[in-house]
Each structure stands twice: as structure tokens, then as C-alpha cells.
Amino acid sequence: MSYSDKTNSGISRRQALRQLATGAAVFAASPIAFSSAATAKSSKKMRRQNITLAMVGGAHIHAPDFANRMARAENVETKYIWDPSSETARARQEVTGGEIVDDVSVIYDDADVDGIVICSQTNLHTDLIPGAARAGKHMFVEKPVGMNGREASQIADMVERSGVIFQTGYFMRSSGVNQKIKSLIQDGTLGEITRLRLSNVHSGAIGGWFDTEWRWMADLDQAGVGAFGDLGSHVFDLLLWFMEGDRPKACTGHIDKVLERYPGCDEYGEGMVTFQSGAVATVAGGWVDHVNPNQIEVSGTKGHARVTDNQLYLRIPEQDISPSEPFTDLPDDYKHPIELFFDAVSGEENLPLITANEAANVNQLVTEIYKAHKVKNWRPVRTRLG
Numbered sequence: 001m002s003y004s005d006k007t008n009s010g011i012s013r014r015q016a017l018r019q020l021a022t023g024a025a026v027f028a029a030s031p032i033a034f035s036s037a038a039t040a041k042s043s044k045k046m047r048r049q050n051i052t053l054a055m056v057g058g059a060h061i062h063a064p065d066f067a068n069r070m071a072r073a074e075n076v077e078t079k080y081i082w083d084p085s086s087e088t089a090r091a092r093q094e095v096t097g098g099e100i101v102d103d104v105s106v107i108y109d110d111a112d113v114d115g116i117v118i119c120s121q122t123n124l125h126t127d128l129i130p131g132a133a134r135a136g137k138h139m140f141v142e143k144p145v146g147m148n149g150r151e152a153s154q155i156a157d158m159v160e161r162s163g164v165i166f167q168t169g170y171f172m173r174s175s176g177v178n179q180k181i182k183s184l185i186q187d188g189t190l191g192e193i194t195r196l197r198l199s200n201v202h203s204g205a206i207g208g209w210f211d212t213e214w215r216w217m218a219d220l221d222q223a224g225v226g227a228f229g230d231l232g233s234h235v236f237d238l239l240l241w242f243m244e245g246d247r248p249k250a251c252t253g254h255i256d257k258v259l260e261r262y263p264g265c266d267e268y269g270e271g272m273v274t275f276q277s278g279a280v281a282t283v284a285g286g287w288v289d290h291v292n293p294n295q296i297e298v299s300g301t302k303g304h305a306r307v308t309d310n311q312l313y314l315r316i317p318e319q320d321i322s323p324s325e326p327f328t329d330l331p332d333d334y335k336h337p338i339e340l341f342f343d344a345v346s347g348e349e350n351l352p353l354i355t356a357n358e359a360a361n362v363n364q365l366v367t368e369i370y371k372a373h374k375v376k377n378w379r380p381v382r383t384r385l386g
Helices: 013-020 037-041 063-072 086-096 105-109 122-134 149-162 176-186 227-242 337-346 356-375
Strands: 051-058 076-082 115-119 138-141 166-168 193-201 248-256 268-275 280-286 294-300 304-308 311-315
Touching: 051 063, 051 086, 051 122, 051 337, 063 076, 063 086, 063 115, 063 337, 076 086, 076 105, 105 122, 115 122, 115 337, 122 138, 122 149, 138 337, 149 356, 166 337, 166 356, 176 227, 176 294, 176 304, 176 311, 193 227, 227 248, 227 268, 227 280, 227 294, 227 356, 248 356, 268 356
Parallel strands: 051 076, 051 115, 115 138, 138 166, 193 280
Antiparallel strands: 193 294, 248 268, 268 280, 294 304, 304 311
16 A cells, blocks of 8 residues: 555554654654754753854855854854955954964864854865864854765764764744744644745846855855755755655756856756655745745645745634734744854753754755756655664
8 A cells, every 4th residue: 555545554644654754764853953942942051151163264155144143142252263265264353353374273273162163165165074073173064064965974974973063054944934834744734745845046146146255156166056056955954854754755856047147057946856755845946036925835635834925824724724814823933053053062952953964965955956957857865864
């Protein structure tokens, strides 16, 4: 009997998959990855202390914001800044303070440094992360973690062996709206999930956002991915998080360019992913969209969820919930991922961090969709456990 039918015991295909996933087959599960604000609020605070951090690479488009957050955090001291570009290093130092160093090993060898924030070009990660792991430095690594799925898996292995705290920048999980959607999927309120649609796009290529300072992000030799992988990875992370316990099975996609503003760099794309349960998802990512009103849609046999302009609309007949008005009974937003990292390094436990394995799984899925586009076919998806 297939999972499209009920099992002999009356268990649905989704329930059966959840039971199969409770042991070693649990995909991307972690004792520090939780999905409710209540869990985050009840985190046990073992200690609160000032922490010493360093910024290792400041080239990413999000680095200025991270530098501002480091400077504003009352319990964070930034001791060092390192970047291959002295100009970039100075720009970050003007915000965070600290000493600019030419040799990153100075940071790794300093026992006072508790953790590092890596915001370098992606192709430098495989040089920067091993030294940090060997030195026992907790690390926030801006996405994507690796140039491809293979590199990301190697990085996850290093992080796991080192035992350090890890976090990455998939900030969409922090939204109370997205937390609510995950809980509706995981607790069965929406029934058997059949379809998901997720979109994360902006007009960066139209507006020339990557013409100057951030030009490396449109160079696949340094970034690993173009527009589709850059923005799509955020909603691929959401997708895998939403569907925790239901492993992706296969994927395909179409990735293209229209303006050709950045030679060799894709500008938009759409991926499709099937899951063991039979659910199918489509994911859009790109830099050539003027607006992005409809970010998320989830269809199930018992209900429907839609996010339009950051408002959640639900249709759940059994609970007499109608989409005529936005649904507002939401958990509180989590903190920004880098601020959760600060708290984790300070000693706070049970925070909703994103594990290295989860980050690697996103990398792997994106890589396989790029490959599927090239061969114009479907490709299997193999994700890391634990």
C-alpha cells in the first residue's frame, strides 16, 4: 500500500513518515533547533557574561548590518577585524572598534576571543572555517556556508567534530508568521501537506546593487551561486524547516538571466522539490522582480496558509478560521540570528539556532537544482542527518 493511502492501522502517510523519522532518520533535527517562541522564551540562562568576538571578513552585503549589531550589543566586545581588503577592514572597524590584523591566525591564537563572525566571500570559507574549528572558536558564518553542497557538508563535519556553537544568517525563521506556519504543518492542523510555494526576490540586478562594492556576489567563482541561489536559499531553508521530518526526495528547476548585467551570473530561477510524503514545493529566487507580495503558500487537506505582504491568512474549516482578515494570534518574533548567536556564546541554552547540518542541507539542495537545470532533468536529493 502506498503512502497515498491510509495504512492498515489508519495512520496517514504524513503520520507514518513522522514515525519513521523519529530515530536516526530525523532530518536536520537538533536539540537547539526549536519552532516555538515559548521554547525560546523559556531558555534556561546558565550565565550572562560579556563576550569577545572578531569579524573575520566583512565583504558580504549583510556585513554592515552585522557590524552595527555587534557595536550595539551591550555584552559584545569586538577585539579584532580581519579582511583581505584593508579598505573593507577599516570600514567595519569604524563601526565595531577593535584592532585590524593582517594575519587571521592572530585571532585564532588569542584565547580571549570567544567567537568569530565570518562575512567573507564564500570561496574563502574553506580557508577560514577549519582554523576557527581547530581553535575552538564559536562561529557565525554568513550564508551560503559553502560554494556547493560538497563543501558545505565538509564544513558541517568540521563544526560537528569541534563541538563549537554554530549559527548562520537565515533570518526568516525568526518571523512569528513563519513560526506559526511551521507549527500548523508539524501539528497536523493543515492536514496532509500537498503543495507549497515560496518566493524570495528583489530588484537588485535591475537597480545595479552588485555593480561596485558587492560585485563579488555576482561572480560565481567567489560566490558559488547567482541570484537564484543567493535569495532562494533563504526560502529553501524555510521549506526544509517547515517540512522537518519529511525528507526531500528529488528536485529540478529552471535558472536563467534576462538583463545579463553580470556576465556568467544567473538572475532568476524557479526550483521544484518533491518530498517522501508526496508533497511538492516550488521555490522562486531572483534579482529581477520589482515586488514580492505573495511570499508563502501552503495547501493541506485540512487547511490553507498564505503570506501576503507579511500578513498571514488562514483557511481552516474545522476551526472556522476564514482568510477574510489577517490571522494575528502569532508567537513573538525571535531575535535576529546574529543576536541569538551572541546569546548562545554568552551561555544561554536552548536557543533556536540553525545547525551546520541544516545549513549544509540547504546548500546541497540548491546545488542539486543547479545541476538539474543543466541536465534538464530531475535529480535525487540526499540530505545530512542529525
